[in-house]
Amino acid sequence: MTEVAVLGVGMHPFGKFEGKSVGDLCRTAVVAALADAGISWREIEAVAAASSRFSGGKGWGLNGNDVVEDMGSTGVPVYNLSAGCSAGGNALNVGYTLVASGLHDVVLVVGGEKMPKGFIQTSGVEEKTDPEFLRQRCIGVSGPAFWGMLCRRRMEDYGTSEEHLAKIAVKAHANSVHNPYARFRKPFTLEEVLKSPMVCFPLRLYEICPVSDGAAAAILCSARFARRKTSKPVWVASSTVATARFDDGVTRHLAAVSPKGRTMHSEAKIAVEKAFERAGLGPRDLNLVELQDNTVYYELAFPEEWGLCSEGEAERLVEKGETVPTGKLPINPSGGFQSFGEATTAMGVFQVAELTWQLRGEAGGRQVPHARVGLGQTIGLGGNATAVVLKS
Amino acid sequence: MSQRIPVIEGLFAERSDGPRLIGSRCTTCATPYFPKSPVCHNPGCDQSKMEDAAFGPTGVLFSFAVQNYPPPPPAKYDEPYRPYAVGMVDLPEGLRVLGRIATDDFSQLRGGLPVHLIVDRMYHDSEGNEVVTWQFRPAPVLAQADDRRMKP
Ligand SMILES: [Zn+2]
Numbered sequence: 001m002t003e004v005a006v007l008g009v010g011m012h013p014f015g016k017f018e019g020k021s022v023g024d025l026c027r028t029a030v031v032a033a034l035a036d037a038g039i040s041w042r043e044i045e046a047v048a049a050a051s052s053r054f055s056g057g058k059g060w061g062l063n064g065n066d067v068v069e070d071m072g073s074t075g076v077p078v079y080n081l082s083a084g085c086s087a088g089g090n091a092l093n094v095g096y097t098l099v100a101s102g103l104h105d106v107v108l109v110v111g112g113e114k115m116p117k118g119f120i121q122t123s124g125v126e127e128k129t130d131p132e133f134l135r136q137r138c139i140g141v142s143g144p145a146f147w148g149m150l151c152r153r154r155m156e157d158y159g160t161s162e163e164h165l166a167k168i169a170v171k172a173h174a175n176s177v178h179n180p181y182a183r184f185r186k187p188f189t190l191e192e193v194l195k196s197p198m199v200c201f202p203l204r205l206y207e208i209c210p211v212s213d214g215a216a217a218a219i220l221c222s223a224r225f226a227r228r229k230t231s232k233p234v235w236v237a238s239s240t241v242a243t244a245r246f247d248d249g250v251t252r253h254l255a256a257v258s259p260k261g262r263t264m265h266s267e268a269k270i271a272v273e274k275a276f277e278r279a280g281l282g283p284r285d286l287n288l289v290e291l292q293d294n295t296v297y298y299e300l301a302f303p304e305e306w307g308l309c310s311e312g313e314a315e316r317l318v319e320k321g322e323t324v325p326t327g328k329l330p331i332n333p334s335g336g337f338q339s340f341g342e343a344t345t346a347m348g349v350f351q352v353a354e355l356t357w358q359l360r361g362e363a364g365g366r367q368v369p370h371a372r373v374g375l376g377q378t379i380g381l382g383g384n385a386t387a388v389v390l391k392s
Numbered sequence: 393m394s395q396r397i398p399v400i401e402g403l404f405a406e407r408s409d410g411p412r413l414i415g416s417r418c419t420t421c422a423t424p425y426f427p428k429s430p431v432c433h434n435p436g437c438d439q440s441k442m443e444d445a446a447f448g449p450t451g452v453l454f455s456f457a458v459q460n461y462p463p464p465p466p467a468k469y470d471e472p473y474r475p476y477a478v479g480m481v482d483l484p485e486g487l488r489v490l491g492r493i494a495t496d497d498f499s500q501l502r503g504g505l506p507v508h509l510i511v512d513r514m515y516h517d518s519e520g521n522e523v524v525t526w527q528f529r530p531a532p533v534l535a536q537a538d539d540r541r542m543k544p
Contacts, residue, residue, distance in 0.1 A: 118464060126466055128400055133466055134427070138399045138525050139490055140459060140467040140514075141478045148457025149480055156455075156503050201458035201498065246435055251480055254403075255415075255426040255489040257434075258482050263454075 004099045005226035005233035006390065007219045008037025009353035012112070014183040014214035014340040022056040025215035026067050026112035029349075033108070033217035038229055041071045044219075045104040048079045048095035050087035050111035050345035053124065063345075067110055085292070087111065088216070088348025089241070089378035089386025095220045096239040096388075105225045111346035112215030131253035132381070138254070144208050144295070146251075148200040151297035153263070155202060158312045160300060162202065166193035167318050168296035169206045169338055175325065176335030178365030183212050183341050207296045212341025216349035218356070234359045237279035237373070237389040242270035244383030252383055264305045267385035268292075272306045272377055275387035283308045287371040288330040288358055290351040292379050293337045302377070303329065325368045333358065333366045348386055351376035359392040394520040403427055404511060404526045405446070411511045412446035413489065413526060419443055424487040447489070448509035451481040451528060456493050456501045468515045468523075481507055481528050494529040506531045 010032025012025040034041060049064025057063040057080070064078040079098075081090040088111035095109035126133055135141050154160050170190055176182040188206060196205040226233040244250065248266035249259025276282050283306070291302050300314040308329060309317060317323055323331040334340070334354040337347065355374040357363045363371075376388045398404065403426075404413050415426035421437035426447060432440035456479035462469060477493035479501070493501060494512055507528035514525045 134400065134403075135490060136463065136465070136467045138403065138514075139478055139492055140463045140469065140476070141490055142459060142461075142463040142467070145457045145459050145463070145478050149455045149478065152457055153455035153503055198458070198460045200460055203457075246433060249488060251488055251490050255487050257423060258486050258488045 001100045002102050003223040004096050004236040005221055005223060006236060006352060006356050007039070007106070007221045007226055007229060007233065008033045008035070009218045009356045010034070010036055010216070011181045011350065011353050012215040013181045014212040014343060017114075017213050020213070022052060022063070022112045022114045022213075022215070023066055023070050025114070025213060026063070026110055026217070027070055029112065029215040029217040030067060030071060030108065030110055033219050037219040039106065039219065042074060043106050044074070044076060044108045046077045046079070046095075046098050046107045048081065048091040048098065048107060048109050050091045050348070051080045051082040052113050052345050054116055054344070055114035056112070063112065064110070083384040084380025084382050085342065085344045085347060086378040086380030086384035086386050087345040088350065089376070089388065090348070090384070092218065092348050092352055092388060093239045093241045093386055095218070096236050099220050099222055102222075106219065106221045108217060108219055109349055109352075110215070110217040111349040113343035113346050114213045115211035115343060134254055142200065144200040144203055147208065147295040147297055148203045150263070150301065151295065152202050154297065154300060158315060160315055162194060163190065164300070164315050164318050165202070165207050165296050166190050166204075168299045168323075169193045171324055172293070172332060172336045172338035175333050175366045176339030179335050179339070182335045182339040184339050203295055203297070206338075209294050209337035210341040212343050214340065214343035214346050214350070216346050216353050218349055218352045232360070232392070234356045235391050237281060237391045238275045239388045240271045240274040240278065240386065242267050242274065242385050245270070264301065265379055265385065267383050268302060268377055268379050268387075269305050271385040271387035272375065275375070275389050279389040279391070281373060281389060281391070285373045286329070286375055288325075288333055288355070288368045288374045290332055290334060290336070290354050290374065290376045292347065292377055293332055294342065296338065299323065299331055303331070325366050330368045333363065333368055335366070348376070348378040351378070352388060352390070355388075355390045359390055394522065396522045396524055397517070399514055399523050399525040406511050410449045411509050411526065412448045413509065415445050415447055415487070416442045417445040422486070424485045426487055426489055445485075447483050447485050447487055450531070451483045451489070451507050451509070453493070453501065453503060453505040453507050453528070453530075454480040454482050454488060455503055456480075458498050470515045477501060479528060492525065492527040494527040500530065
């Protein structure tokens with residue numbers, strides 16, 4: 001295996017862009033990543049792209065092909081990866097694997113999305129065999145209601161208060177003020193969050209992420225190539241993909257087997273633990289985490305489930321402000337999905353961009369001091385998850 | 393004439409001894425499935441042998457949430473929209489089932505609450521038919537009170 005570096009990253013700011021196509025967003029991100037890497041488009045040997053469900057890709061998720069045609073068709077291989085909201089992480093993993101295997105020296109990873117207005121319609125088909133369709137039609141349990149159920153149980157088990165939840169949102173927006181790519185760059189008070197409308201009790205509007213348009217790109221390359229271009233590369237210590245275990249108690253269909261242990265997203269836990277193992281690093285080595293905070297609840301559950309803190313400790317970390325960029329366990333210094341909104345398939349690449357800036361010390365007002373090791377994590381429909389560990 | 397029709401055929405039955413969820417069970421490893429599954433998905437099971445099974449009518453609420461805002465399609469509801477509770481219910485058969493929690497008093501809901509299976513109205517279709525689905529009603533005190541109120 002060859003060591004893999006992140007040579008360059010780029011993003012299109014997140015928001016709602018009526019006059020732009022997903023191709024426009026991706027082009028901006030790719031051009032920025034190429035410039036950051038100091039290379040030309042013609043040097044890209046392969047492309048791994050997240051397949052969008054909502055935009056472009058000729059309706060087939062061929063978003064990587066769109067990017068190649070747009071940038072100039074050079075005959076390179078294109079891999080389009082579909083994994084729900086985890087697709088960006090999957091694309092990153094394939095790009096990483098193409099370089100690590102020695103097959104290619106320089107690979108582009110890209111994810112972009114133009115999202116429809118309103119809450120995500122999770123099911124794309126009206127078929128009796130589609131579990132997501134059945135959940136929506138027979139019960140009417142939206143994505144936020146699903147998160148709400150998990151969150152509500154935590155409140156009973158660990159005494160999580162509405163203030164704990166709101167405080168996480170306040171932290172996210174305090175970080176976003178310093179991020180020029182974030183959609184919402186305004187600080188919120190605890191009171192403002194607690195007064196925001198209840199979407200799915202116990203979760204309020206400012207405690208779940210909206211949908212956004214956005215794109216992110218990363219240039220991965222071999223150690224040999226990286227040393228020619230920079231004296232301080234950021235390294236991919238590991239990149240993993242996982243799917244859920246059969247008996248984790250998370251009801252992804254109409255029903256699940258009652259779990260023997262704690263109910264949790266096993267796919268994310270497997271991906272993160274494998275990422276630590278392959279990197280030869282552990283929770284103690286981490287300086288920051290970019291995790292998928294579709295809801296503030298995940299900032300409490302995930303760190304515990306992955307062993308970043310002990311069981312029931314997450315609320316104490318929030319109370320003490322330990323998850324801010326200058327705390328013991330900085331979580332989502334970017335502002336997270338709460339501040340960006342989710343451009344679903346771009347998020348795995350967005351996290352790599354933020355981690356790279358952090359590890360280079362280029363994150364400005366949201367900089368985690370002395371950041372050397374960072375973890376990124378995505379989770380998506382179908383029981384998909386990815387993790388990546390970057391180190392300087 | 394308007395009728396009472398199931399939201400999707402084949403997911404539940406209203407029997408003389410009460411409603412049941414229609415699923416299956418693997419006779420090799422005893423794993424229960426809802427809805428019916430043609431094969432056993434348990435990776436630890438050596439031989440998939442499926443038989444039909446009915447689940448319910450009792451369970452215990454694991455957790456719940458309230459759908460305060462109208463859900464996006466393909467969910468359907470009658471206007472004006474009224475918030476409802478949804479929950480994860482653990483059945484003694486070893487199955488955790490999603491369903492609506494049939495109560496307007498959300499404040500009484502908590503993990504560990506006994507519930508029982510009912511079949512009740514969800515929305516009306518374009519022909520005015522009453523579309524029904526499986527739901528879980530907190531048992532037993534409130535359930536009895538609700539039953540009385542529901543009688544014509
Ligand atoms: Zn079996």
